[in-house]
Amino acid sequence: MKTSILFSSRLRGGAAAAALGLVLGPLLAAYPLRADGLDVPIYEYGGDDLPTCATSVVAGLKADGDGFLAVRSGPGSNYREIGRLRNGDKVFTFDHKGKWFGVVYGGSQPSCISPDKKRLLPYRGKKGWIHSNWLADLAG
Template sequence: MIAALLPFHGVLAQERLGQPIMPVTVPPTDGIAANCLGGVVTGLKPGGDGFLAVRAGPGTNHRMLDRLHSGNDVRICDRRGDWLGIVYGKGYCNDVDRASERARSYAGPCRSGWVHGRWIEVAEAG
């Protein structure tokens, strides 16, 4: 009986609830300079799936949480190899820029997760 419940605890429970198992880390900032870069989903293959999978962790072995499409805006806050930890959602997710002396795990209100960096173009600083 206990063994049957184990998959619903800890890491697997987070994935089942649609939360990243590896939270996106927002770097420290003074609240003036942006600490997460702006980016946009781009370069998806026209004959492909038509979406970029947002995953619970950095890798294809992690569960898909959401789908993004060409032109969707994201904030890039974290990186693990070729994988980017992003924050995204309707409107501008500027809560990632609030002053913080320490790095912190992103907890909302926007969504967060991991995408392969091949499909994200970093926005030019204006």
């Protein structure tokens, strides 16, 4: 407590920010934070003039289970949970790694128009990775 009071009373304004940067800089460089909160980015693939996403719905979650599908920051249960979906929630699937799909959800429908080349997913809305066991294709 004394150290933090002493630190804050001796450093003001720009000096405090510079000192904090010296302390946090190496840590932030070692563990970069993505603006979308993902540990593994989701890509949209293009170049073939086909739609880049599919509309799916969360289905098959058992009522006597957890009642939700965890949205993860990467393609695996070892990644952080960053959201939750329930039966009937609509998602737009883009990328996949094994049985995990990179999705956008909770916003308006993305255009899913093929870009010229692979790019980071540009669409607004929540993003994350979910396991394909709990997805059903949705027409339209």
